[in-house]
Amino acid sequence: MERHRHIVVVLPHPDDESMIAGTLATHIQQGSIMTYVCLTLGEMGRNMGNPAFANRVTLPQIRKRELEEACRRIGIQDVRMWGYHDKMVEFEEQGELSVKIEQLLTELQPSLVYTFYPGHGVHPDHDATGAAVIEAVKRMPSELRPTVHCVAITPNRRKVLGEPEVVNDISDYVEQKIYAIQAHQSQAQMLLDSLKKEDAASHGKHSTEMFWIYPFH
């Protein structure tokens, strides 16, 4: 993987980062500084732990602590929680969110950004987050634009977007990835099931994470 000085990750839910933890940990191992903006606290999640140890009132603070622990396990140095409400990102004033993201990118000047591919996020928060990031990057002068690597999880992603341009071999980081996922204690079972579905080899020796590069031209 190419080395980057500073990488920005913009995702809406605590645990979204752990599903790409192999890639993020690889960057950090290579010496990249990483800023992760997590837009919500996932306070509308359905998983309360099994047996349930959270409720609708306590879930946001529990997930906040889980997020901090997962980021510690991945090695992310700079975690920022922007306090949007889970499920409601698409109903915020979109211009405002993308301006905020643009200001962040202008300040940090990352060479690489991770987010969801707009229209291929399945969850409306994923799509709205990706769309706001793409809008922000589009407004930047082309010579200052970071590369944007997008997560796409729709069943028709290959048909619409083609093969992913980036397939990272994360075999050396599988254990660390699972460890990060397990930090999200209230969500872990659901996440591990999804991971198994997405990447059958995720518990084996060989494992990959894939991304689509957003085309700005």
Added chain:
Amino acid sequence: MQPIQQEQVQQLLQSFQNKRVYLHLEMTTGAYASHRDKSKLTASVFTKNTVIQYSHGTIAGNGPYRIGLKTEDGWVYAEGLTHWDEQEVNQLIIAGHDQQGKLMVCLMLSESPF
């Protein structure tokens, strides 16, 4: 969360009667219902911190339970309620969890906003 104790919930419902209270009411199939199974529809609703006042609040059934709150001009209703948080005395936190422990329905009342 513990299995619902009907009498205690009923007492709590009565304690909120004829007061202005904040309501959280929610039902969801989960954001990935249709993604995981095409025959399913992803659907959910919630309202958060809506102020209501009810004259009469009842928990009914033998488990899973139903709750109906009679307001001046209408009703608030929830069905499929299985669990509540008994530690809370100033709030009613009650939910319906499916067999995997996932929340499907939630009703909460409080004298202060959630």
